[in-house]
Amino acid sequence: MGANNISSLIKSCGYLINTSKKITDIAALCGFNNISYYNRDFIRIIKISPAAYRKAMQQANAVIAATKVTPKSEFDN
Template sequence: MRAVRLPSFQAVRAAIVASLRHGDATLDSTARSLKISSRTLQRHLGRMGTSHSEILAEVRLNIACHLLVDSRKPLSDIAKFLGYSNASSFSRTFVRLMKIQPVIYRQQQLVRKGKSGMSAQKTWRD
């Protein structure tokens, strides 16, 4: 039996991010991009105390938060980009994980961003 070099957590995460960009963030596509079998990837992630679906959820949440604040994309576009079937599916997942609706999160973050920008401008002028 040939020894298989197992990927680091960061390599798995990067492969999932790349899979999302290509619209196919499945366990099989991630394993294929890492050049290992799906089952080997599952066992490896299990030994690391995580799973493909947990990493995928974390990656999706990070990207969602970034897109909600730094873009004007509608929720439906963000949901589609992240691989959700529709905006309501994305919203339900976001609420479950963040305990806040994505639209409210966007508004709050934009207000915070605006305030920090204004205080920086105010300090610079004073």
């Protein structure tokens, strides 16, 4: 696997996190013409499937959003 493929996989991670595009569309946008090849490389490098990655990142973002605390000012009562 070359550096271009790794770069394309990293780019696809951004799409998986930040869009609701279909995984097949993301693979094509990132230069993978074969969804099987994309899935195989994704699992080889990222260690989980693209769908599992998207779900895990959505859950992580939900937890982060739910735990954000607004700092109190010294003037708040």
